[in-house]
Amino acid sequence: MKTSAPKISVTSQTLGRNNDQVREHNLAAILTLLSQSKSLTRSELVELSGLNRSTISVLMTELQALGLVSETSPDETPNKGRPSFVASLSSEVAVFGVNVESSFTDVCLVSLRGEIIASHRIATPELPAPESIIAQIKDAISNLKSAQGDTLRIAGIGVAVPGQVRVADGQVRLAPHLQWVEVPFASMLEAATGMPVFLGNNASLGATAEHAFGAAKGYDEVVYLYGGTSGIGGGVIVRGELLRGAAGYAGELGHVVLSDSSREDYSGFHGTLEAALDRGDSESSPPASAEALENQCRLLGAAISSFANIFNPQVILLGGFLGSIFAQAEEVVTSFALERILGAPAENLKIMRAELGSTQIIKGAAGLPISALIQAPKASSAVL
Amino acid sequence: MKTSAPKISVTSQTLGRNNDQVREHNLAAILTLLSQSKSLTRSELVELSGLNRSTISVLMTELQALGLVSETSPDETPNKGRPSFVASLSSEVAVFGVNVESSFTDVCLVSLRGEIIASHRIATPELPAPESIIAQIKDAISNLKSAQGDTLRIAGIGVAVPGQVRVADGQVRLAPHLQWVEVPFASMLEAATGMPVFLGNNASLGATAEHAFGAAKGYDEVVYLYGGTSGIGGGVIVRGELLRGAAGYAGELGHVVLSDSSREDYSGFHGTLEAALDRGDSESSPPASAEALENQCRLLGAAISSFANIFNPQVILLGGFLGSIFAQAEEVVTSFALERILGAPAENLKIMRAELGSTQIIKGAAGLPISALIQAPKASSAVL
DNA sequence: TGATTTTGTTCTGGTCAAGAACAAAATAGG
DNA sequence: CCTATTTTGTTCTTGACCAGAACAAAATCA
Numbered sequence: 170m171k172t173s174a175p176k177i178s179v180t181s182q183t184l185g186r187n188n189d190q191v192r193e194h195n196l197a198a199i200l201t202l203l204s205q206s207k208s209l210t211r212s213e214l215v216e217l218s219g220l221n222r223s224t225i226s227v228l229m230t231e232l233q234a235l236g237l238v239s240e241t242s243p244d245e246t247p248n249k250g251r252p253s254f255v256a257s258l259s260s261e262v263a264v265f266g267v268n269v270e271s272s273f274t275d276v277c278l279v280s281l282r283g284e285i286i287a288s289h290r291i292a293t294p295e296l297p298a299p300e301s302i303i304a305q306i307k308d309a310i311s312n313l314k315s316a317q318g319d320t321l322r323i324a325g326i327g328v329a330v331p332g333q334v335r336v337a338d339g340q341v342r343l344a345p346h347l348q349w350v351e352v353p354f355a356s357m358l359e360a361a362t363g364m365p366v367f368l369g370n371n372a373s374l375g376a377t378a379e380h381a382f383g384a385a386k387g388y389d390e391v392v393y394l395y396g397g398t399s400g401i402g403g404g405v406i407v408r409g410e411l412l413r414g415a416a417g418y419a420g421e422l423g424h425v426v427l428s429d430s431s432r433e434d435y436s437g438f439h440g441t442l443e444a445a446l447d448r449g450d451s452e453s454s455p456p457a458s459a460e461a462l463e464n465q466c467r468l469l470g471a472a473i474s475s476f477a478n479i480f481n482p483q484v485i486l487l488g489g490f491l492g493s494i495f496a497q498a499e500e501v502v503t504s505f506a507l508e509r510i511l512g513a514p515a516e517n518l519k520i521m522r523a524e525l526g527s528t529q530i531i532k533g534a535a536g537l538p539i540s541a542l543i544q545a546p547k548a549s550s551a552v553l
Numbered sequence: 554m555k556t557s558a559p560k561i562s563v564t565s566q567t568l569g570r571n572n573d574q575v576r577e578h579n580l581a582a583i584l585t586l587l588s589q590s591k592s593l594t595r596s597e598l599v600e601l602s603g604l605n606r607s608t609i610s611v612l613m614t615e616l617q618a619l620g621l622v623s624e625t626s627p628d629e630t631p632n633k634g635r636p637s638f639v640a641s642l643s644s645e646v647a648v649f650g651v652n653v654e655s656s657f658t659d660v661c662l663v664s665l666r667g668e669i670i671a672s673h674r675i676a677t678p679e680l681p682a683p684e685s686i687i688a689q690i691k692d693a694i695s696n697l698k699s700a701q702g703d704t705l706r707i708a709g710i711g712v713a714v715p716g717q718v719r720v721a722d723g724q725v726r727l728a729p730h731l732q733w734v735e736v737p738f739a740s741m742l743e744a745a746t747g748m749p750v751f752l753g754n755n756a757s758l759g760a761t762a763e764h765a766f767g768a769a770k771g772y773d774e775v776v777y778l779y780g781g782t783s784g785i786g787g788g789v790i791v792r793g794e795l796l797r798g799a800a801g802y803a804g805e806l807g808h809v810v811l812s813d814s815s816r817e818d819y820s821g822f823h824g825t826l827e828a829a830l831d832r833g834d835s836e837s838s839p840p841a842s843a844e845a846l847e848n849q850c851r852l853l854g855a856a857i858s859s860f861a862n863i864f865n866p867q868v869i870l871l872g873g874f875l876g877s878i879f880a881q882a883e884e885v886v887t888s889f890a891l892e893r894i895l896g897a898p899a900e901n902l903k904i905m906r907a908e909l910g911s912t913q914i915i916k917g918a919a920g921l922p923i924s925a926l927i928q929a930p931k932a933s934s935a936v937l
Numbered sequence: 938t939g940a941t942t943t944t945g946t947t948c949t950g951g952t953c954a955a956g957a958a959c960a961a962a963a964t965a966g967g
Numbered sequence: 968c969c970t971a972t973t974t975t976g977t978t979c980t981t982g983a984c985c986a987g988a989a990c991a992a993a994a995t996c997a
Contacts, residue, residue, distance in 0.1 A: 185604035250974025414865025481798025634943025
């Protein structure tokens, strides 16, 4: 079982660094740049990375040898001079993204660039038991894989779970809507498939997907709020990385206390954001009355103001039925929010609806093994 | 004007790295290790850094040449073998820490290890105007400096301000209790003193001081709540570093919405933590009734539960009058908090009173130029 | 006093990135 | 169609860095 984040222990930030780590860092830098764009020419890589042309040449040779990058000749050459090679992440390496929900589980084959190549939905009329859903995921994976060419290599599996996940070992601590308690899902799925498995909370992975591919692309301080059938979750991007906290449980934004109300949320807590806002039903149908909508907007605005003051983000993203509410009454929500945001953090703050649809969580899950590969290309690629 | 954090632009995390940066990184690693302990032997540095003995030797020679580290022979030699040199941060380099409040301003000379060498309090019966307080700070600095030996070199000035501070250029956006609006304090003090100046919010700097020297030492995920005469502020340590947000305004934890109450805080926001809890008066005297105390504990507990669910910290620290409330009724606050913290983030969570007294903010302020020096030893030391 | 242990120093070797020199591949202009 | 120009890829050299080996120094222990 791998951790879902590059293993940076507390002390390693202060550790010494040698030349090997420089190379690994620079390889990761190139892969990161390539993952942010569909493709880049070598000369663009020289400019973006700040590395010398000769160094880029060596690094690209190594990445091609590792099979992580492919280079082609440019289709068009609008400039003078020798045309630069066009590099992109290899399409011969891919990952699986899995999203486990109560009534279905989606399994997708995802390219290193975050494109969904193929997908399969496992319907679960009954709540999925860990053992049975793992067997079904295993079958889906092997079917999806064999449908592609033999040359396809798989870097790992990322799984989104609606619950609290310990990222260090991929243990599902509690997933109320699946009725899972203390399920060592990552190690079970690793044992079944033989591939490295990375686990994350579904809403947090939605945040990482919005950051990598969606409405929050290009921003490094992001608050993401997601309202789904399993309540309200969230994810926060700090300095370009997901806020994890001590053990990976950070981002439970639905359980902030907002009011004195005795109304309870799915966890039995009263007065929280999740307790106050209507459940996922409202995603399809608008709330009964204008009054009810205004009340929702007021509470959503209060939560937004809290998060703006706490995090001073560039963007606050609303997904799921929260995005629907926002789309219906953008100005009302915004004005309620601005009532209680301090002047400075309110500047340049964007409140937006999340961009991606239902595929966002899958893409976020797939991002876990992709990030692991990018951060440690030599080590990871060796065991592919 | 320098930024109060090492300049890491958004993209530089992915930038290429060359050998020069390796040396700078390793020098910074040694300085960081030394700043965390009073002194370390060379052999301890070898073990902690993971660098080779010969490399440590070269690095220590360079740091001594830069005047940042001094080595002495050990006082006692309990072990067999040749005794290892004892290294510590040089006492010939120091910084100034400044804490501006409405009725006084403290100016302290602080060693690189965070020890207060000398201090001076400027009383301000009237609210301090920026120009006049800067002149007084300048005088205090030159007096404190000349009272020490001529060999003392100053690495910079760190200033704590009770308000919203833009860290990029050290602009005080709004400090209500000082009645300062848009004061370019850092550049003004730089012009007056000729030293690099770093600015920060007072409560945030309290958090960094608790992390570096106080109750949160050794933890890398910390939430710090501070209740003072100027309201309730806070600071959050994420992955060992202060949470700054887009422009450095993050950590305004006193302005989270907690209730439906119409009671307003100092910023005119209703229902916030700061609005709900009594002001600094209660720091000296206990609240009027047991009922009032319980109400405070309930609200403080609600805030703690929100922050635990949001950040999944290892420690939540309470300072100022919030620490007093906690000391009076630790179990009540804790039980109210635990009512609404999810099971996973509640594990291993410590709720503690902040350790340091009134010196914490000064030490946090001094930490700004110290960190800048440590992070870029070659560049910074050259201009001392 | 001599053997042992531990640590500091010096020298050598390997890896890395930068830069210079050169080769390759396109356009622009006659 | 050919040549000059521009831009880019490749190769070679150079300098910086860290690791490891060999050696020297400084303590303890018998």
